[in-house]
Amino acid sequence: MPVHGLTPILLCFLPVWIILTPICSHPPLSRCQLIQQRTAQCNNAKLSSVPSGLPHNIEELQLNYNHIQTLQDDSLFRYPSLRSLSLACNSLEKLDSNTFQDSKLLESLNLANNNLYIGYLQTSHALKKLPGLRALDLSENHLEDEMVATLLQNLTSLEYLNLSGNLLRRLDETSFRDLHQLRELDLQRNIMFEIDGAFDNNPKLQRLNLAFNCLPCLTDFHMTQLVVLNTSHNLIEWFISRQDLNDTFQLETLDLSDNKLLFFPFLPSHSNLRNLYLSHNHLRFYQHLTNNDTFPNSTTTVEFYNLKKYQDNVTAQLWDDDFHGDVSSMEILDLTGNVVDYFPQGFIRKMQTLSRLRIGTNCLETLNLSSEQFSGSLYELDVSDNRLNQIVADEGALGTLGNLTYFNLSLNDLEFLPSRLFSSLPSLRSVDLSYNNIDICHSDEAEISTDTISACVVWKNVVSLEQLYLKGCNLKTIPLPAFAGLLLTHLELSDNPGLTVQQSIQSLSRTLQHLGLGNTHIQDFDFSSFTRLKFLNISWNSLAHLPPSLLSLDLKMLDLRNNELSTIPSGQANTLATKLHTVFLTGNPFNCCQTEWFRTFETTKTINVVGLSDIECKYPSPQRVQHLDSSVCWEEGGESVFWFLLLFVPICLFFVGVSIIVLLSFKPKMLQKSIKKKCLRPTSY
Numbered sequence: 001m002p003v004h005g006l007t008p009i010l011l012c013f014l015p016v017w018i019i020l021t022p023i024c025s026h027p028p029l030s031r032c033q034l035i036q037q038r039t040a041q042c043n044n045a046k047l048s049s050v051p052s053g054l055p056h057n058i059e060e061l062q063l064n065y066n067h068i069q070t071l072q073d074d075s076l077f078r079y080p081s082l083r084s085l086s087l088a089c090n091s092l093e094k095l096d097s098n099t100f101q102d103s104k105l106l107e108s109l110n111l112a113n114n115n116l117y118i119g120y121l122q123t124s125h126a127l128k129k130l131p132g133l134r135a136l137d138l139s140e141n142h143l144e145d146e147m148v149a150t151l152l153q154n155l156t157s158l159e160y161l162n163l164s165g166n167l168l169r170r171l172d173e174t175s176f177r178d179l180h181q182l183r184e185l186d187l188q189r190n191i192m193f194e195i196d197g198a199f200d201n202n203p204k205l206q207r208l209n210l211a212f213n214c215l216p217c218l219t220d221f222h223m224t225q226l227v228v229l230n231t232s233h234n235l236i237e238w239f240i241s242r243q244d245l246n247d248t249f250q251l252e253t254l255d256l257s258d259n260k261l262l263f264f265p266f267l268p269s270h271s272n273l274r275n276l277y278l279s280h281n282h283l284r285f286y287q288h289l290t291n292n293d294t295f296p297n298s299t300t301t302v303e304f305y306n307l308k309k310y311q312d313n314v315t316a317q318l319w320d321d322d323f324h325g326d327v328s329s330m331e332i333l334d335l336t337g338n339v340v341d342y343f344p345q346g347f348i349r350k351m352q353t354l355s356r357l358r359i360g361t362n363c364l365e366t367l368n369l370s371s372e373q374f375s376g377s378l379y380e381l382d383v384s385d386n387r388l389n390q391i392v393a394d395e396g397a398l399g400t401l402g403n404l405t406y407f408n409l410s411l412n413d414l415e416f417l418p419s420r421l422f423s424s425l426p427s428l429r430s431v432d433l434s435y436n437n438i439d440i441c442h443s444d445e446a447e448i449s450t451d452t453i454s455a456c457v458v459w460k461n462v463v464s465l466e467q468l469y470l471k472g473c474n475l476k477t478i479p480l481p482a483f484a485g486l487l488l489t490h491l492e493l494s495d496n497p498g499l500t501v502q503q504s505i506q507s508l509s510r511t512l513q514h515l516g517l518g519n520t521h522i523q524d525f526d527f528s529s530f531t532r533l534k535f536l537n538i539s540w541n542s543l544a545h546l547p548p549s550l551l552s553l554d555l556k557m558l559d560l561r562n563n564e565l566s567t568i569p570s571g572q573a574n575t576l577a578t579k580l581h582t583v584f585l586t587g588n589p590f591n592c593c594q595t596e597w598f599r600t601f602e603t604t605k606t607i608n609v610v611g612l613s614d615i616e617c618k619y620p621s622p623q624r625v626q627h628l629d630s631s632v633c634w635e636e637g638g639e640s641v642f643w644f645l646l647l648f649v650p651i652c653l654f655f656v657g658v659s660i661i662v663l664l665s666f667k668p669k670m671l672q673k674s675i676k677k678k679c680l681r682p683t684s685y
Contacts, residue, residue: 086110094119095126140165171198239265267325279336388412434471461485478504494518562587573597592617593633
């Protein structure tokens with residue numbers, strides 16, 4: 001056949017060929033999702049290898065949660081434009097040596113949660129082919145010290161490195177010696193006990209995370225370029241920075257919480273430290289030990305040995321302001337959960353920019369706002385859960401605290417406070433006086449009194465106050481005008497048994513959003529006027545029925561724990577289920593045969609019944625409502641039917657017996673004839 005004879009046939013198939021060509025070159029991507037033709041998401045797709053049918057120009061490829069065990073040499077050659085590759089959670093054992101030979105543009109590589117400890121040697125050869133790699137995640141790969149050193153060889157462009165959740169024990173100057181551009185390093189959740197000179201070759205390192213390890217101490221700290229250092233959850237007893245350096249440390253955040261510090265850390269002499277977290281240690285101050293009259297046999301110095309092989313031993317005073325460094329830029333100081341019983345003289349005064357001081361759960365007995373000279377920038381002061389029995393504050397000190405917004409004095413032994421303490425703080429928004437023996441003053445008594453201290457507090461006209469917590473203060477009554485002029489949104493009055501509050505809080509009905517009346521023995525409380533109420537706690541009040549006024553509110557959270565509720569009527573349950581987001585119901589003696597309310601709450605998807613599986617019914621037999629056996633009830637309302645039957649059967653038996661007696665007494669002949677007719681028939685013999 002002449003060649004030109006095929007032309008018409010080819011022309012006929014040309015449209016079909018044009019349509020099918022794209023389909024053949026790009027097979028269906030049912031397991032992957034393309035985003036703007038630049039990102040391919042193939043996560044959790046049950047893949048055992050890199051898919052080959054993706055667009056060649058993709059820049060980001062996500063293959064997390066698949067079954068890829070080996071990344072072979074030709075896996076990525078189709079995608080030369082890749083800049084980001086993620087293979088987390090694949091049980092990946094190794095990367096072949098030439099895996100990245102065509103991936104010169106790759107900048108970010110995530111290999112987290114795999115098994116690279118098996119083939120780390122081959123993987124190290126593959127990583128060396130990435131000259132522009134900037135971010136590498138090797139977390140949770142069971143890697144040990146030597147494996148990490150091998151994997152990181154020649155990665156000179158790396159800026160971010162994550163090695164968390166591995167098996168690193170000891171780091172030295174060879175561990176990261178090639179990472180000259182490193183800026184952020186995450187080493188948390190290993191088992192490290194020594195980091196001798198490990199970061200000397202990383203002059204650009206700014207963020208270092210060493211949390212959740214086994215470090216016993218940090219001495220000779222001289223990383224002046226570091227901005228954030230997290231060493232929380234270790235075994236650190238000492239933190240000592242290099243004191244002979246004139247350079248200013250760039251450190252802004254230092255986290256030493258959850259360690260075993262005995263002394264306040266020896267901070268750099270020149271620094272920009274803003275945030276210092278020291279919570280949950282054994283820290284206290286020892287300035288009183290320098291008084292030899294009190295402790296004649298005590299020493300006033302402490303000596304540190306073997307800080308560094310080229311450095312002599314250091315002898316220091318137990319409390320020396322200069323030796324302990326520069327705190328002039330401090331903004332946040334967290335000392336929660338230590339054994340601090342006083343502040344050394346001038347300690348607070350040096351922190352001229354302090355905005356948040358947290359010293360809850362310590363041993364303070366006195367808080368002297370006058371002598372401590374807090375800065376005018378103080379925003380938050382938390383001295384909860386101490387042993388405070390006295391607060392000293394003159395007008396000058398209170399005038400300085402014009403920016404104080406949050407003041408927590410809960411869980412102390414306070415019985416007296418400076419008069420007009422809170423009314424003198426113009427920015428105060430939240431006060432917590434819970435679990436102190438402080439009463440509420442009658443306004444007329446407070447105006448007449450000239451005492452500098454008082455056993456009660458004046459709240460009237462503290463116009464800035466929004467949140468007030470008076471839980472467990474042994475309050476019995478609240479004076480009617482106590483909250484006049486206030487615009488409270490949160491009021492907590494729980495754990496004040498017998499407290500009468502209906503009339504005294506009516507002035508807050510238009511602003512209150514959170515109200516706590518748990519364990520106050522309330523019974524008939526009218527909530528209908530509190531139209532803005534969203535969160536209500538009326539637990540531990542022996543309530544047998546829900547207050548009807550609750551149904552008119554647009555509540556989002558309702559706490560009904562430990563009352564005497566036997567059921568919740570269906571109408572009330574349906575109304576509450578459409579409004580509430582969270583409800584607490586455990587600890588009530590519910591009736592097992594009246595649980596329609598439970599099914600309503602259980603099937604409403606928008607409501608969270610806290611402790612759902614722990615809700616029990618008591619009658620007729622104790623059991624979990626969620627797994628209620630319907631056979632315990634005769635039917636809905638089965639208890640009442642049972643009792644009706646118990647009453648009905650004896651009555652029926654009684655009437656039957658009476659009828660028989662009457663019949664025998666008045667119709668004896670009829671009975672005889674009946675017996676003769678049926679039983680005494682004549683026989684044939």
